[in-house]
Amino acid sequence: MNGIDPKRVDWTMLGTILILMTMSVAFVYSAQFKSAESHGDHWEKQLLFAGMGLVIYAALVWFDYKLFFTFSWWVYAGAIGLLLLVFVFEPINGAQRWIPLPSFTLQPSELAKIAVSIKLGAYLSSPDRDMDEWKTFFTCAAIAGLPFLLIATEPDLSTSLTLVPITLAIMLYMGVQRKLLLGGATAIVLVAVVACVWIKFERPPEGQPAAKGQILPPMPLLEDYQKDRIKVFLLQDYDVAGAGWNKLQSQIAVGSGGLNGKGYLQGTQNILGFLPAAVAQSDFIFCVIAEETGFMGGALIIALYTVLLARCMRVSLRSRDEFGRLVALGIGVMLFCHVFVNIAMTIGILPITGLPLPLMSYGGSFMVSTMIALGLVQSVYQRRRIR
Structure with missing residues (x-):
């Protein structure tokens, strides 16, 4: 049934979302701030994106999420179509990831990750699905594999890799060929590991001196900037003036914040342009x-995300059907991957x-797509089973 019942809204989740959005606008402003007379307008756009996201969020809460079960193939096909459409447009900075x-x-x-969660949830929650059949396993692998390949071809390997834990979590919960899942995860x-070792010991470009042990030929498949990111992580002081600068x-920014930070709009690494x-x-x-609010501010952000992710898992547990449970689970895993990887990369782990x-x-794309995902989760909670 469509509609919004205020008594069945997860107000804790919504409140957490609003706090994070408010902090986002404030710190996007800070990230662009240079002086009282010099600051960017991106905070205004971020405020607009947040407003758009909230409108879409409310619309998705109003609609019964089971509608997406009925049209799951259309949702998935639409996502694939958009992924193919990006290759029509001119590359931006060497990548074809965007539609202007x-x-x-x-x-x-960003929309494809949600579409994969919806399609996997609809496919596996079908009453006649046999989780012990090999066909089920390989169909799930194909559902996730096609967008994975398209996104990796853009190239956007980091985004494509988020599909892996989403797919594994959903399949593992449903008990789809767990031996194959374990074997696949081990292979990944x-x-x-082999890729990281290869990149660490591959020969540098012709004309540059090779360090000890760098004897392997250049690794295929990955772009140079992708390999540089791995080398920056694996090799201490690798190209600190170039690939390792960020x-x-x-x-330095995170560490210099100390316990309480330098104060709002007082972050020197940011204002002076080092970041x-x-x-x-x-x-x-x-x-x-972290630089402006210190350890306390960073801990607050992590606490807010912990609440948000816990609410997603709670929604998954309280769903009235397997489809809603799997969608909420997939979205929760997707958000966890983003939070964990983003914060971990900024502190160097x-x-x-x-x-x-x-x-x-x-x-805009990421803010709106995140609100679409959370709107679906709230829609599941709105129609949860009362216990």
Whole structure:
């Protein structure tokens, strides 16, 4: 049944979302701030994106989420179509990830992650589905595999990799060929380890001196910037003036905040431009927050995300059917991946990636897609089973 019952709204989740959005606008402003006379207008756009997201969020809560079960193939096909459409447009900075629109650029890969959760949930929650059949396993792998390949081809490997834990979590919960899942997960880890070792010891470009042990030929498949990110993570002091600059400056920003921070609009790494303005407001927004509010502010952000993720898992547990349970689970895992990877890369315990921080990083596509995902979760909670 469509509609919104205020008594059945998860107000804790909604309140957490609003707090994170408010902090996002404030710190996007801070990330662009240079002086009282010099600041960007991205905070105004972020406020607009947040408003758009809230409208879509409310619409999705109003609609019964079972509608997406009925039209799951259309949702999935639409996401695939948008992923193919990006290749029609000219590359931006060497990548074809966006569809230009009048007011902002659409990044279909963000919508594809939600579509995969919906399609996997609809497929596996079908009453006649046999979880012990190999067909079920390989169909799920194909559902996630097609957008994975398209997103990786853009190239956007970090976003495509988020589909892996989403798919594994949903399949593991449903008990789909757990031996195959374990074998597949082991294979993925081994491939990642081999790739990292290969990249660490591959020969440098011709004309550059090779360090001890760098004897392997250049690794195929990955772009140079992707390999540079891994080298920055694995090799201490690797290209600190180039590929390693963002990592170094983000760690300095986080560490220099101390316990209570330097104060709002007082972050020197940001204001003086050591943390590049192009990334400070998006992928490295957590650095701006940590420098200005210190450990206490960073802990608050993590606490808010913990509440948000816990509410998603609670919705999954209280869903009235398997479809709602799987959708909420997939979205919860997706948000966890973004939060964990983004914060971990800023403090140097994971390689630098392009994964933004949900509800905080600047960007229209990501803000709206995150609110679509959370609107679906709230819709499941709105129609939960009363216990």
